[in-house]
Amino acid sequence: MNAPANTSPATLDAVVIGAGFAGLYALHRLREMGLNVHGFEAGTGVAGTWYWNRYPGARTDSASDVYQYWFSDELLKDWNWSERFPAQEETERYLNFVADRLNLRPMISFSQRVTAAKWDAASNVWVVTTDKGESVRCRYLLSCLGPLTEPKVPPFKGHENFKGQFIHTSRWPKGGMDLRGKRVGVIGTGATGVQVIQTIASQVGELFVFQRTPTYAIAMRNPKLTDADRAATRARHKETGEAVKHSLAGFAFNMQTTPWADTTKEQRRKIFEDLYADGSLIMWGGNFGEVLVDPVANEELSEFMREKMRSRLTKPGAADKLIPKYGFGTRRPPLDIGYLEAFNRENVHIVDLLESPIERVTETGIKTGNAEYPLDVIILATGFDAATGAITAIDIRGRDGVAIKDLWDRDITTAMGLQKHGFPNFFTSAAPLAPAAAFCNLPTCLQQQVEWITDCIGYVEKNGKDKVVEATQAFEDNWVKHHDEVTNATLIAKVDSWWTGANIAGKPRRVLSYVHVGNYRQACEDVARKGYEGFEIR
Structure with a gap:
């Protein structure tokens, strides 16, 4: 028609x-x-x-x-x-x-x-x-x-009185927003929050990240593609199309074929390193199947990821706030491009909502149980x-x-x-x-x-x-x-x-x-x- x-x-x-x-x-x-x-x-x-x-x-x-x-x-x-x-x-x-x-x-x-x-x-x-x-x-x-x-928009008391800009990430204006030099609050550190925070940290005056649950960050490897890369992709297109159909998560990779119990800790470490170096979700969807069902296997992988995250954080106390204690892959793991490094900056601050939840949004910012944060912009990366x-x-x-x-x-x-x-x-x-x-x-x-x-x-x-x-x-x-x-x-x-x-x-x-x-x-x-x-x- x-x-x-x-x-x-x-x-x-x-x-x-x-x-x-x-x-x-x-x-x-x-x-x-x-x-x-x-x-x-x-x-x-x-x-x-x-x-x-x-x-x-x-x-x-x-x-x-x-x-x-x-x-x-x-x-x-x-x-x-x-x-x-x-x-x-x-x-x-x-x-x-x-x-x-x-x-x-x-x-x-x-x-x-x-x-x-x-x-x-x-x-x-x-x-x-x-x-x-x-x-x-x-x-x-x-x-x-x-x-x-x-969008999930939590019922923050008083948000209608905020004099600045109050916006959910999924309703971002087509023309964009000028955040240069502004005091910005981001609520949420899931996959969307990660992308926002790492991108605006160097642009804003002050960035306050309101976090309830820390997230594992897998460093993304994102090279520009050449004509040769694209030709190679086209050449293996049918093979790739078949691979995604039969995988764990719809990618061109699948879980490890060797059982966890048949590998040594050193062998597993080598596999973890290779997967991490790929800079993709293969770290989750191409790992050992046991890490999704066995707490012991999951903890070994989780500690590997925590180690990688610690090595990227230099600001005192940041690791204590930003490194998860729950098991890797049991929540949605995002890829990042400098997310953790953003918290090494002097203008980026982490606000732990488990220690002190948000009480309300005021005309000029956000008030938690033990502090008030003056803000020009509040960004809701609160999910769906x-x-x-x-x-x-x-x-x-x-x-x-x-x-x-x-x-x-x-x-x-x-x-x-x-x-x-x-x-x-x-x-x-x-x-x-x-x-x-x-x-x-x-x-x-x-x-x-x-x-x-x-x-x-x-x-x-x-x-x-x-x-x-x-x-x-x-x-x-x-x-x-x-x-x-x-x-x-x-x-x-x-x-x-x-x-x-x-x-x-x-x-x-x-x-x-x-x-x-x-x-x-x-x-x-x-x-x-x-x-x-x-x-x-x-």
């Missing part, structure tokens, strides 16, 4: 919410199937995460050779990444390049946020409405919103309501008017992160209980999920009398049981983090993401091969 930009027909085969990696690919796949499909995007342009997250220092921590689409040799041939880990601007340009090359932009209504979707059982369609008052009906509804979309938040921000009501938010407020369950029982013809990517919720190089997992979803829709179109598909309650229950058996065997399940939903007050506790991309893919393929067993088609 070639509808004018920012308009949509009133009756559709499918609606896609979101225009990032998953949304663009879903639009392309469904159109290729001959379906009448349209997308809605709250932003003014495509790129999803890379449209919204423009904060200083934003970049991928997946290498560019795997942070891309696999389905098109033409896209591969005509796009040249400039560095190993691309910055926000470059990734946004890439997704705009894809949207233009595939002529997807006319299929998307921009600056329209989907606010509600209700299942009409009498007609077997979804009724979708937007904040502009538009309403469309469609058979299939696809959520392609991303796992980290809905992961995996569920973007979906529950929409009033999605399935059969009998049941809201998905009400169900997930009680217990977070899905059928493979692809559907939820009680919500016919509603498909999700990057939803809970699938690797894309947290433990995956997202382009790998999102493409796999979009392919499964669109293949399922194609099957239903051919075989369903009413063209309706819904995960059965029994299948969903079995998947939840399997998911919990897999994830609860890991150390991740024992640590409070956004990976377990612990960053959101009242959120039901469960490891949000399935652990192992290759095994998940195989499970999805098995279901499809058996005629979508576990999904009722009528």
Whole structure:
């Protein structure tokens, strides 16, 4: 279909919410199937995460050779990444390049946020409405919103009275912000906080970092790419594309094949050194599998990482504040470019919120239990309501008017992160209980999920009398049981983090993401091969 930009027909085969990696690919796949499909995007342009997250220092921590689409040799041939880990601007340009090359932009209504979707059982369609008052009906509804979309803005008392600039990193203005010489407070030291802090430390007058939980920092190695590098990437493209499908976390590397018990401490040290020197997430996703399940193995790796961090900190007392005591890899480990070194600067100060929590935001800054910090700018690097938040921000009501938010407020369950029982013809990517919720190089997992979803829709179109598909309650229950058996065997399940939903007050506790991309893919393929067993088609 070639509808004018920012308009949509009133009756559709499918609606896609979101225009990032998953949304663009879903639009392309469904159109290729001959379906009448349209997308809605709250932003003014495509790129999803890379449209919204423009904060200083934003970049991928997946290498560019795997942070891309696999389905098109033409896209591969005509796009040249400039560095190993691309910055926000470059990734946004890439997704705009894809949207233009595939002529997807006319299929998307921009600056329209989907606010509600209700299942009409009498007609077997979804009724979708937007904040502009538009309403469309469609058979299939696809959520392609991303796992980290809905910002977490803690209820800091008095923030509305702050006279300076108060901003969440995911809502950074397109034109940027001039922070030169200003007194800046950054709240949060997760992956986003790391990138912001290391980038602005040399620009601002004074930087106060409000930290509750320290983070492990893996020093990133980010060389500029040459024509020879890009040629080598293209030459191994098919091999790389196969490797990511069967790995732990959707990268071109996998866990060590030699068991921990069959190596000496000296041999393991050599492996740790080699992985660390690579300057990538191979330190987490390419290590020994035992470090994710065995406390003794994890502690040996954790102490190695602490040693590396200590060697980078020279300011007295900094190591005591910045080096974690919990196990490496049980929380999301970020890559950094000078994050720890930023705290060696005289103008950078660490505020330990475990010692003295934030009491309130004042007109002129932040007050903790034992001090007040005058600030011109407050930056919230406080993360997101992961995996569920973007979906529950929409009033999605399935059969009998049941809201998905009400169900997930009680217990977070899905059928493979692809559907939820009680919500016919509603498909999700990057939803809970699938690797894309947290433990995956997202382009790998999102493409796999979009392919499964669109293949399922194609099957239903051919075989369903009413063209309706819904995960059965029994299948969903079995998947939840399997998911919990897999994830609860890991150390991740024992640590409070956004990976377990612990960053959101009242959120039901469960490891949000399935652990192992290759095994998940195989499970999805098995279901499809058996005629979508576990999904009722009528």
